[in-house]
Amino acid sequence: MTVDTLCVQGGWQPKKGEPRQVPVYASTTFRYETSEQMADLFDLKASGYFYTRLANPTNDQVAKKIAALEGGVAAILTSSGQAASTFAVLNLCQAGDHVVSSAQIYGGTFNLFAVSLKKLGIDFTFVDPNASPKEIAKAFRPNTKCVFGETVANPSGMVLDIAKFAKAAHAFGVPLIVDNTFPTPVLCRPFEFGADIVTHATTKYMDGHSSQVGGCIVDSGNFDWSKYPERFAGLVAPDESYHGLSYVKAFGKQAYIVKATAHLMRDFGSIPSPFNAFLLNLGLESLHVRIRRHAESALTIAKWLKKQPKVAWVNFAGLPGDPGHRLVKKQFKGPSPCGVMTFGIKGGRAKSIKFMDALKVIGIVTHVADAWSCVLHPASHTHRQLTDAQLKAAGIPPDLIRFSVGLEDPQDLIADLKQALAKI
Numbered sequence: 001m002t003v004d005t006l007c008v009q010g011g012w013q014p015k016k017g018e019p020r021q022v023p024v025y026a027s028t029t030f031r032y033e034t035s036e037q038m039a040d041l042f043d044l045k046a047s048g049y050f051y052t053r054l055a056n057p058t059n060d061q062v063a064k065k066i067a068a069l070e071g072g073v074a075a076i077l078t079s080s081g082q083a084a085s086t087f088a089v090l091n092l093c094q095a096g097d098h099v100v101s102s103a104q105i106y107g108g109t110f111n112l113f114a115v116s117l118k119k120l121g122i123d124f125t126f127v128d129p130n131a132s133p134k135e136i137a138k139a140f141r142p143n144t145k146c147v148f149g150e151t152v153a154n155p156s157g158m159v160l161d162i163a164k165f166a167k168a169a170h171a172f173g174v175p176l177i178v179d180n181t182f183p184t185p186v187l188c189r190p191f192e193f194g195a196d197i198v199t200h201a202t203t204k205y206m207d208g209h210s211s212q213v214g215g216c217i218v219d220s221g222n223f224d225w226s227k228y229p230e231r232f233a234g235l236v237a238p239d240e241s242y243h244g245l246s247y248v249k250a251f252g253k254q255a256y257i258v259k260a261t262a263h264l265m266r267d268f269g270s271i272p273s274p275f276n277a278f279l280l281n282l283g284l285e286s287l288h289v290r291i292r293r294h295a296e297s298a299l300t301i302a303k304w305l306k307k308q309p310k311v312a313w314v315n316f317a318g319l320p321g322d323p324g325h326r327l328v329k330k331q332f333k334g335p336s337p338c339g340v341m342t343f344g345i346k347g348g349r350a351k352s353i354k355f356m357d358a359l360k361v362i363g364i365v366t367h368v369a370d371a372w373s374c375v376l377h378p379a380s381h382t383h384r385q386l387t388d389a390q391l392k393a394a395g396i397p398p399d400l401i402r403f404s405v406g407l408e409d410p411q412d413l414i415a416d417l418k419q420a421l422a423k424i
């Protein structure tokens with residue numbers, strides 16, 4: 001089945017007389033008939049539901065759909081994109097371990113890595129995504145456990161060379177984790193270029209309607225943990241907290257996701273509400289139609305913005321002259337990577353703010369990647385504590401406007417941009 005059909009029919013497969021829409025199992029717990037039946041579940045000898053913190057049928061059906069979309073073997077939903085990134089790393093790393101990460105990643109992920117996980121004893125080396133394979137290889141240490149990158153970085157828009165990072169990771173014997181939030185599997189499937197694990201903030205295009213915060217981790221099943229029994233002892237060696245069970249021996253290609261469930265979800269508990277999973281699934285049913293329209297409208301508007309004399313610059317990898325365009329052509333299905341771009345207004349910070357305030361249809365919100373078009377000015381909002389010099393060092397020009405193109409008529413959006421440009 002193609003990705004388009006899987007968006008609609010992946011996951012939940014109703015049988016005779018069953019509801020066509022995935023039911024919301026709003027239940028913390030599940031009933032059994034004998035004590036032994038329940039004991040087998042606790043031992044992971046039998047599969048079944050017993051407590052929603054570990055697993056819930058609604059969440060599982062939606063995770064199954066996302067696994068199918070990415071071409072993976074298993075997936076788990078989390079309560080946010082941040083929880084997905086946290087668990088993807090913590091499922092492999094503990095205090096004393098090290099991770100190589102692209103420096104161009106979502107600000108929340110950067111802080112999670114550079115501050116919060118560092119406080120827990122996990123070290124990160126950030127590398128320029130444009131670095132040569134030789135330079136990337138230098139970042140590895142004997143205690144490196146994985147590599148992390150973002151297909152299209154939020155907000156810089158930089159496109160990751162997935163195959164280059166996968167090669168570097170595999171040469172060292174560790175997996176590549178890729179945050180695929182912006183393109184979604186409709187436009188790019190990182191497993192096809194060698195990524196091993198994919199994460200998502202389902203909050204963005206997958207939901208697409210600003211209705212829930214959620215995340216997902218998908219495993220390709222391709223990384224052979226048993227080849228490195230010491231490096232990945234958490235997956236290969238017996239887990240004393242699960243009666244001496246080895247995840248790899250007991251679950252094969254499902255090992256990574258079973259461990260994330262049985263170990264991390266059990267102990268840290270970041271499950272989404274089944275109702276949120278239901279909302280996410282409604283979004284997924286039209287993802288293939290929406291994301292293409294987002295990407296197409298963004299390309300139309302980026303081309304228009306580029307021609308406006310008052311616009312200083314436009315950064316969008318869908319534009320043929322953009323440095324990321326080569327990688328879009330190589331890795332993406334279609335000429336445009338997503339619906340998010342950045343641009344600046346001539347005259348710097350003050351003019352960019354004045355321009356944004358003059359917009360009428362395009363709203364100012366702290367969000368991206370949903371049906372309503374919106375803008376954000378990082379220098380005044382997400383990064384407002386930084387001086388202009390610090391902003392420059394962080395790769396965020398003071399005039400940068402992040403623009404998420406929604407599902408409105410692109411001509412109405414251009415008209416709005418035009419009248420706002422006329423006011424400055």
Ligand SMILES: *Cc1c(COP(=O)(O)O)cnc(C)c1O
Binds near residue numbers: 080082106150181213
């Ligand atoms: C928003 C976002 C996240 C974090 O997701 P939340 O659901 O807000 O926790 C992670 N990665 C990327 C690329 C994002 O855009």
